Amino acid sequence: MTQSSIALSTIALIGNPNAGKTTLFNALTGANQRVGNYAGVTVEVKSGETYTPHGRKIRVLDLPGCYSLRANSPDEKVALDALSGTLPGEAKPDLVVCVVDASNLERHLQLTLQVIELGLPCVLALNMVDVAERTGLRLDPAKLSEELGIPVVPMQANAKKGIVELKQALRLPLPVASEITWNSEGADPEAARRDFIIRLCELAARRPDAHQQTLSDQIDSALLHPILGWVFLIGIFFTVFWAIFSFAEIPMGWIESGQGALAGWVSSLMAEGDLRSLIVDGVIGGAGGVIVFLPQIVLLFLFIGLLESSGYMSRAAYLMDGVMAKAGLSGKSFLPLFSSYACAIPGVMATRTIDSAKERLVTIFVAPWMSCSARLPVYFLIIPLLLHEKEGTWKQALVLFGIYALGTLTAFVVARLLRGRLGEDITPGHFLLELPPYRKPQWSYILRHVLDRALAFVKKAGTVILGLSILLWALSTYPKKDGVDDAEALAHSAMGRIGEVIEPVVKPLGFDGRMGTAILTSFAAREVFVSSMAILYRVDESDDEEKNRSLLRDQLSGSKWPDGRPIFTPLALVSLLVFFIYALQCLPTTAVVAREAGSWKWAIGQFVFMTAFAWVASLLVFQGGKLLGF
């Protein structure tokens, strides 16, 4: 038999969440995937390829982590489908590698037995043997293999130990499906498996004192303390916000001066004219004005990665469960909603671990109100204007925290109302969460992930936002009118005309036509708001263009209504902030919501509702504020 006549084998990786399945997948296929130290982070089926020591190519599927094949949640259903060959586009795998945590055989072997019962050939990957050994567990892989009837490979996937041995087990001919020795008379399969596992563990995985207090437990006595735990929770998250603000200042300063220098250099290259204006105002000012927020984005994702990797996230979810219940949700909604603070798209996708269908829909619906990172450029533009920079970063952090709190609180209230309207679940779900041991953050994964997001941000700036900035520049430059001053030329351009039309709609919110236009453009991508503002307000200074190009903020604070009143009063700024907190301005999110919720009606309903809500909220803030005398 030559190698070319052998069809490509497919093996599937299955196992409990946190068993190290994805680590093994990465080690086998060399792909860079995200690993979360929190049950349910990997929810998709990934595929990759690997080679045996003989050079034979094998296809590897990474199935979602699950506790059993009973199909209680969407994760488990996908896994069961994949193993049964009913997943669209996938035949039954040729072999299943059951990844188990050697320290947790009593719990993880359930799944393995269920896979064997499906009649599929199996190999047991006994992972994390290092941890098991450290806790004094006595493992006997040979005995395990003998009793189960399948090959058992001890390994430590994160140190790449045992990978070669695993690949050896995958050589042809593949192992055959094992016989089921634990359930012969057709008695209750659950009980039969259970008894078998308990006997097996006594033989092959002897455990000394199972409940020693570990270091993790000691840490948890503080972090999960009913009162102290909350102090830590709020403290940690507030610190994260503060750190993002202050640490990012220096690199932001570099980027800003770099921008200014570049603009100055380009201006010196050519005479005044449209191309120069396009490059300096449109490209550098517009797209560049968004790049300056890269340091904040990087820091945000860095901290989220740290919290997840160290294991703290589960504790946060545990503490938050009580609070979530007030919103009609559970602690399981915590990770999706928290992820939405970075970007609602992975957040919405993470809702697949939520058992209750109705809770899932509600979580998806309110997720966009967890202010995502795309809003940060807008917030960081407006907040210093509100406070005048010299007041120090802690006040700015406080305002930012207040913004997040407002979005979150509203989301909870709406979630509660919506949950009530949707009614009870057919089968009630229950809170259930594994608290993995604390561990040192896996820096390589975190940094890789942060790099991915940073590159994605820059790519988005370099493509979509750059393109939009160019178009916006054109709209605000053409049609031209010669011989008039800058303000009139702008009013005459396409942008100016749109602004006139929009103005009556946004004036009650405290915005002028140009802000209305900028808001319209930000429905394409929120970051574009900053670019638009840079372009729309460039004509407001009477000074030498080069000097004032430096800071958009200076330009904005100097802007006035025709009657001389300043446009950007604190009240107007707050109204603008409120609008951005509530408006849903991201088409990719709407598309993902439609897919995850299963209908476009939900997605469109969400969009319409949130836009209307934003408008009304801004209205209330601005008009209410005026009545109160602000």
Add this chain to the structure above:
Amino acid sequence: MDWQTLTASGIVAITLVIFIYRLARPKKKSGCGHGCGCGKTKDP
């Protein structure tokens, strides 16, 4: 029209065409679509 206006208009026109092309062609991108960088892939 001087050369600057000509070039600038050219760039704008190309940009517009690129945008329309991206909107019009059927989305074969998987998952979230654009550069939010979450790295998720479509299930097979």
Add this chain to the structure above:
Amino acid sequence: MSHALATELEIDSAMTLNQAKVGCDVQIRLLSGPACERLRDLGFCEQLQVRKIAGGRNLICSICGTRMAISRELAEQVLVSPLG
């Protein structure tokens, strides 16, 4: 018959995981309730030992070396008895 009676008596004197004292080790005697299967999948099986670490709205237990948090409603379905 007497064996069955003895078992029943034993179960009657058992308490739920909620009622168990925090910090003590117990053995699972019986799972009864709608979510038994889910509990078993997670490792809460009969004859296994559990240490209750924290109580309240959601309990924290140590089972087979793993820390798990489960809700009150679930804990109500786990009948345990203290280890001698």
